[in-house]
Amino acid sequence: MTDFAFLTIADAAKKLNAKEISPVEYAQALLDRISAHDGAYSSFLHVSADMALDEARAAESEIMAGNWRGPLHGVPYALKDIVDATGMPTTCHSKVMQRNSLPETDADVTDRFKKAGAVLLGKTATHEFAIGGPSFDLPWPPARNPWNRAHFTGGSSSGSGAALAAGFVPAAIGTDTGGSVRNPASMCGLVGMKATYGRVSRRGVFPLSFTLDHVGPMTRTVEDNAILLNIIAGHDSQDPGSAPIDKPDFTSGLGRSIKGMRIGVIRHFFETDMQADPEMAKGIDDALDVLRGLGAEVRDMTLASLDHYAATNRVILLSEAYAIHEKWFQERPEDYGELARQRIMGGAFIRAADYVNGTRVKAQLVEAYNEAMTDFDVAITASSMDPACEIEDAEATERTYGRQARAPFNVLGAPALAVPTGFSSAGLPLSMQIVGKPFDEALIYQVAHAYEQATDWIKRRPPMAA
């Protein structure tokens, strides 16, 4: 009997194409699982069973007629609820948007899923407007971590992380402006890619920061992530940030040797600029040993300080976010939760000169990074500095909120992948980032896949799945 809950996209595609499983039974099994378990995890804001089953039936008809569209045909997925999909509201997990009408068009990423024949199960929880959370003062509760529901999922793509870890979907979409795909990936034991700025269209996605926003794939394995990026990447003439550049096959390097690969370690991010939790740091060092064992050449490299990157990210992010929210902040501040209100409002007090200088600093940082990377193929650093804290411990969530090394890669626009590196003594996921040169996601996947195949972390299941 097929374990639909933890089927990978790669395996599902083979079984669907071979007609060993049906898209309808696959969708129904996951809908049943969501119905049975999501009350404890709050990963979904909206589940649309009827729409999903209609899409699954359409996929089944096509596949049975011999018209298999590709690896996502008949495969269920979820969208972070800042991404538009016709027939479902886009709430941004906020009272501000709760009564808005349904979107009239799909986001570019949703359109690409539909063309691939995938089956949308629903929309997932987020931190309010992808910045304020985890919050208990919003119309919906925050998502909880399937590895321990007393713990935080990370965010802001919190529901996408929880839904994947819980076995509710094999594929989900998140967005990432200061690390919001990679944070829940790190805290929920998943693979999350923030591809190069411009690689994936942001059209139809509620903006947080125009120059830092990325849409990214979240999955349980590296191969699945590469499959998903193959589907969602591509130029979109209606997104001014979309890069007019060809996309490769992101799965092309999977299974290839990494012998001789030059891997930089941005150690100062997690040893001196910030000090990672010892178990998190050990997970990275153990991963580096694995990569050395696979023949990679590993040595330290140096970039600007993590705090310099973080401040640059926040100056730009908050200035742009505030510009988007200013009217609502003036007219209806009470409709925001406390955390979104506090965080976005910082942008009201950043001077225009500081914003412009932030973008000039960003240009310098990009140039310095590209220069530093000429000596390396990829680089490795921490993602989160700490395993997931308890979600109801407001002091701990606030203290650990900024303890991360993801924001630099939003400033740089460079690709960055969060990959599981094991588990803490408390049974919570550990992780690292593998980062690369602009538009070189395929090489990151090659390294990540080699590491993943040499370890067994992806075989573990959260206790709720037992």
Added chain:
Amino acid sequence: MSDTDSKKALEAARAAGLGRMADRYPDDVARAFTFAQSLRSRMTIDVEPADEPAHVYRAGGGE
């Protein structure tokens, strides 16, 4: 935060059209103001007059 700084924060909020926010959420305003000030000191700005901002396609390949 001192009373003087809180007052400064609330004045800045009102000047930005956030009077309703300042009246209802003075603590949030103070906190956001303090954070914004700290960001300015944390971002090292060492640019020449002709140094341009990063443009949308600066990541490479799409200029």
